[in-house]
Amino acid sequence: MDLLPTLPFDLITEILSRSPVKLLLQFRCVCKSWNSLISDDPKFARKHLTNSTTHSLNSLGFPYVGILTMHPPNFFFNTAVTTNVNQLWHHSNNFLQKLHHRHRVTYGFGYDSVTDNYKVVVIEKTQVKVHTLGTKFWKNIGDFPKATDHEQKSGKYVSGTINWLAQRWPRSSPPFIVSFDLGNESYQEVLLPDNKEVNDNFFTLDVFADCLCVLCGHDVWLMKEYGNKESWTKLFTISYLKDPSMRYSWTKVVYVYEDGQLLLQIKRPFVRPQLIVYDPRMIGTFQFVPLEKSFNGSRFFLT
Amino acid sequence: MAEEVSSQMNSLSISETNPSSSATISLVSGDDIVFKVEPTIAKEMETVQSFIDETDGKITTIPLPNISSHDLPYVIEYCEKSIAGKITKEFEAEFVKKLNNEEVKELFLAANYLNIKKLLDFLSQVIADRIANKSVEYVRRYFGIENDFTPEEEAKLREELAWTFTGVDPDDEDEN
Numbered sequence: 001m002d003l004l005p006t007l008p009f010d011l012i013t014e015i016l017s018r019s020p021v022k023l024l025l026q027f028r029c030v031c032k033s034w035n036s037l038i039s040d041d042p043k044f045a046r047k048h049l050t051n052s053t054t055h056s057l058n059s060l061g062f063p064y065v066g067i068l069t070m071h072p073p074n075f076f077f078n079t080a081v082t083t084n085v086n087q088l089w090h091h092s093n094n095f096l097q098k099l100h101h102r103h104r105v106t107y108g109f110g111y112d113s114v115t116d117n118y119k120v121v122v123i124e125k126t127q128v129k130v131h132t133l134g135t136k137f138w139k140n141i142g143d144f145p146k147a148t149d150h151e152q153k154s155g156k157y158v159s160g161t162i163n164w165l166a167q168r169w170p171r172s173s174p175p176f177i178v179s180f181d182l183g184n185e186s187y188q189e190v191l192l193p194d195n196k197e198v199n200d201n202f203f204t205l206d207v208f209a210d211c212l213c214v215l216c217g218h219d220v221w222l223m224k225e226y227g228n229k230e231s232w233t234k235l236f237t238i239s240y241l242k243d244p245s246m247r248y249s250w251t252k253v254v255y256v257y258e259d260g261q262l263l264l265q266i267k268r269p270f271v272r273p274q275l276i277v278y279d280p281r282m283i284g285t286f287q288f289v290p291l292e293k294s295f296n297g298s299r300f301f302l303t
Numbered sequence: 304m305a306e307e308v309s310s311q312m313n314s315l316s317i318s319e320t321n322p323s324s325s326a327t328i329s330l331v332s333g334d335d336i337v338f339k340v341e342p343t344i345a346k347e348m349e350t351v352q353s354f355i356d357e358t359d360g361k362i363t364t365i366p367l368p369n370i371s372s373h374d375l376p377y378v379i380e381y382c383e384k385s386i387a388g389k390i391t392k393e394f395e396a397e398f399v400k401k402l403n404n405e406e407v408k409e410l411f412l413a414a415n416y417l418n419i420k421k422l423l424d425f426l427s428q429v430i431a432d433r434i435a436n437k438s439v440e441y442v443r444r445y446f447g448i449e450n451d452f453t454p455e456e457e458a459k460l461r462e463e464l465a466w467t468f469t470g471v472d473p474d475d476e477d478e479n
Binding site: 025 | 408411412415423424427428430431434435439442443446447448449450451452457460461464468
């Protein structure tokens with residue numbers, strides 16, 4: 001390979017701010033300046049976040065794709081990519097390690113535009129702690145709404161809020177979404193679409209096209225305007241979920257292709273998770289994807 | 304060769320722009336080939352435009368010593384499409400298909416030198432995509448970067464990041 005004049009560092013920054021997270025982590029090994037750019041530069045982290053959202057990676061359902069990931073048994077959160085997270089990690093390590101062995105812990109991570117900073121939220125039972133990047137402490141916030149049941153480990157990040165599915169006892173009451181506003185550090189409840197035909201246990205919460213999205217039974221609903229119950233719109237029905245053999249399956253949107261096809265991950269009891277390419281416009285069309293192939297694209301990382 | 308290229312570029316740009324606009328601008332590549340372009344094209348290149356502005360439009364021949372006659376037509380083509388509002392995903396895909404990794408890098412440097420924001424953004428993404436499946440060693444070579452870690456430091460870092468170098472196991476990483 002010919003050695004051309006090397007690229008100025010600010011141009012390298014432009015390129016790396018468009019690289020997927022997993023790759024960036026690998027690139028920390030390139031040289032010292034790359035390592036510190038990727039792991040210690042808040043400006044770079046913000047730039048990367050902006051570019052990630054522009055390229056709609058949010059469809060992966062993580063706030064900042066893969067920035068924090070569960071990685072037991074070593075750590076509650078794994079080492080993350082950006083600076084933020086590294087700092088965050090160091091400061092939160094002890095706290096989180098203590099939490100690790102306890103049950104009923106859930107967390108969320110996201111960007112707060114009010115303070116232009118990142119925050120981690122950890123909830124244990126009803127106790128809530130918030131950590132702001134750059135500070136060295138965890139702040140106790142008023143209790144998580146009582147008698148809620150947050151089955152999902154990670155909250156879903158949408159427009160400055162982290163969202164969890166929740167339900168009051170008894171179980172027959174309708175589930176709802178608990179939304180934590182990172183800006184003013186307070187809660188509100190967000191209502192789910194009315195769907196009486198559906199067994200409540202079948203709700204899953206995700207992010208799709210920068211909006212909250214629930215898979216409810218075999219229907220996919222999108223909350224087009226955050227917080228406005230009237231804006232829930234049924235996008236489509238995943239027809240194969242009507243099949244009785246899929247009754248206990250759990251589905252997650254992994255990726256949305258530009259042509260509108262979806263990559264779904266399906267889990268069923270006692271069966272390895274499967275990936276399916278599903279075209280909502282063609283009723284009943286789906287194809288199973290071999291894992292090697294579907295994970296080739298680095299953007300499918302951490303789903 | 305020089306005349307042929309410039310007249311070709313000239314006819315291309317005329318078809319896209321207003322014929323009543325002022326005199327054409329001559330861009331001179333590093334290897335001394337003249338490309339005549341419409342002023343609207345020059346406007347897309349901030350570096351060129353500010354040069355023209357500084358001289359109150361009196362100077363219309365602009366030397367671009369850092370840009371070769373191989374790269375300049377690509378830049379001009381992109382600017383023309385951009386003015387015409389015809390930058391589509393299809394066009395961009397075709398545009399980079401012709402370029403190998405080294406050429407993309409050269410063009411990226413040219414876009415930076417000329418300060419063409421859109422082309423710069425676009426090529427950043429192209430390069431990001433092209434290095435997506437490459438090894439750390441390839442990336443060092445591609446960017447001409449010297450590894451300044453000691454072998455111990457690098458080994459330690461690689462160990463810490465070992466999980467990123469392996470495939471994703473859907474059984475372990477899942478959140479539920």
